[in-house]
Amino acid sequence: MRLSQGQFSFLPDLTDEEITKQVQYALDQGWAVAVEFTDDPHPRNSYWTMWGNPMFDLRDAKGVMMEIDACRTAQPDQYVKVLAFDSSHGFETVRMSYLVNRPAAEPGFELLRAEGPGRRIGYTVRSYATGRPPGERYGGETRHGA
Amino acid sequence: MSEAADLLDLEACDCPADAPSVDLDALYHDSGIGEMLAGMDRELVGLTPVKTRIREIAALLLVERARRSIGLRAEPPSLHMCFTGNPGTGKTTMARRMAGLLHGLGYIRRDHVVSVTRDDLVGQYIGHTAPKTKEVLKRAMGGVLFIDEAYYLYRPENERDYGQEAIEILLQVMEDNRDDLVVILAGYRDRMDIFFRSNPGMASRIAHHVDFPDYEADELLEIARLMTAGMQYRFAPEAERAMGDYIRRRMAQPRFANARSIRNALDRARLRQANRLFEARGSAIAAADLLTIAEEDIRQSRVFTQ
Structure with a gap:
């Protein structure tokens, strides 16, 4: 199942050229761009691992593209996303967030039902991938963190 | 079709209406380069050899654009430069102008200069240099990286100096990201000579060695x-x-x-x-x-x- 989350989630995956344009747009607005990665695809997983520090003082998208490429090379089987943080007063939050890398095979989510008192049913979703420990979820070798 | 065959075709074509032609003068006016060169003449006194070299580069980039517009192969030239000269001869001033000039010619994407010295590139302990240098390079991408007093990067008296590491990263980026970044080194003539003698890789990757004469x-x-x-x-x-x-x-x-x-x-x-x-x-x-x-x-x- 193809994971869709963040901006552009209903579009096909962005090409490098399109990513460059989006990053350049963010930089032109004066937003800080950051790269993060994870192998836990759950939509409520907001704590992705940071790939280096957010980039505050870049003018050209090429510098960000170099970091994205480095992250994708190091974590080919993980989700990688690009964030753009707007520090201006009133926003002080992430304005853009989109995926730039995904594992080759995405097993998708299992729907779990928990029966409660009075036959009440609680639902939750669980990624099939997270059944295995971090670092082994998408066929990658063991590594700490994630 | 090879480039040579292309050229032959162009020459063989005897109907001038169909032969692609380029108005170099229009390109010149559109780029605003004449204005920039005139401004350089107005505001910078003397420096004839430097200005000549910059005119040549401007002409090359213009012809490059003309070639590309009629579909000829146009490899972007390597524009890494080295400015040598005595103190106060205008090396830094000129480097700051280069960004505007190259941007006007469409060679670099942004009109910015990142000006650094050894401190910004070389770290203080093992493993500190590479991230630091890469950080600077990332910041300079798309524009001009100006390294003032570049000879300090190499300290021959200390063979464990981390400067060498910075030089190696720099060399690789100068080679791989030629169309993203222009590196300008500046320094006093004699010390730069020593620097290049001990770093032949650096000397060969810099196409333009410009010497700034003393003023009259x-x-x-x-x-x-x-x-x-x-x-x-x-x-x-x-x-x-x-x-x-x-x-x-x-x-x-x-x-x-x-x-x-x-x-x-x-x-x-x-x-x-x-x-x-x-x-x-x-x-x-x-x-x-x-x-x-x-x-x-x-x-x-x-x-x-x-």
Whole structure:
């Protein structure tokens, strides 16, 4: 199942050229761009691992593209996303967030039902991938963190 | 079809209406490069060899664009540069202008210069240098990276110096990201020679070695005039003669740093002018007095007493 989350989630995956344009747009607005990665695809997983520090003082998208490429090379089987943080007063939050890398095979989510008192049913979703420990979820070798 | 065959085709075509032709003059006007070169001539005194080289580069980039517009192969040229010359000959000023120039010619994407020295590139402990250098390179991407006093990167007396690591990363980026970044090294001539002798890889990756000559006395006077105008001051006629004398005497003295010495002399002249006006504060001061640097402000310099 193809994971869709963040901006552009209903579009096909962005090409490098399109990513460059989006990053350049963010930089032109004066937003800080950051790269993060994870192998836990759950939509409520907001704590992705940071790939280096957010980039505050870049003018050209090429510098960000170099970091994205480095992250994708190091974590080919993980989700990688690009964030753009707007520090201006009133926003002080992430304005853009989109995926730039995904594992080759995405097993998708299992729907779990928990029966409660009075036959009440609680639902939750669980990624099939997270059944295995971090670092082994998408066929990658063991590594700490994630 | 190979390039040669392409060319032959162009020559064989005898109907000029169909043969692709390029209006180089239109390209020249559109790029605004004439304006920029004229501005350079106006605001930078002397420096003929440097200006010639920049004109050549501008012509090359223009022809490059013309070639691309009719579908000929146009490899972007390597434009990494090295500026050598004595102190105060305008290396830094020129590097700052290069970004605007190359941007106008469409060679680099952004009009920015990231100016760094050894401190910004070389780390303090093992493993600190590479991230630091990469950080700077990322910041400079799309524009010009200006490394002032680049010879400090290499310290032959310490073989474990981390400068070498920075040089290697720099070399790789200069090779791989040629269309993303222009690197300009600057430094004093003799020390840069030593630097290049010990780093042949660096020397061969830099296509343009530009030597900045020392200024002549009349050029320095012209610079002094431009600088005072820039600070909204002006010389009294006698003061200008005094400045000419000052420049000739100062040039003969040790530690003469070309335009930088002139700037310092002007700063001191402003100091004396302010002092003179302050001493006479009992009477009203005309606007012209505030503007004018008088002869005595310059004649009081210790250059004249030595």
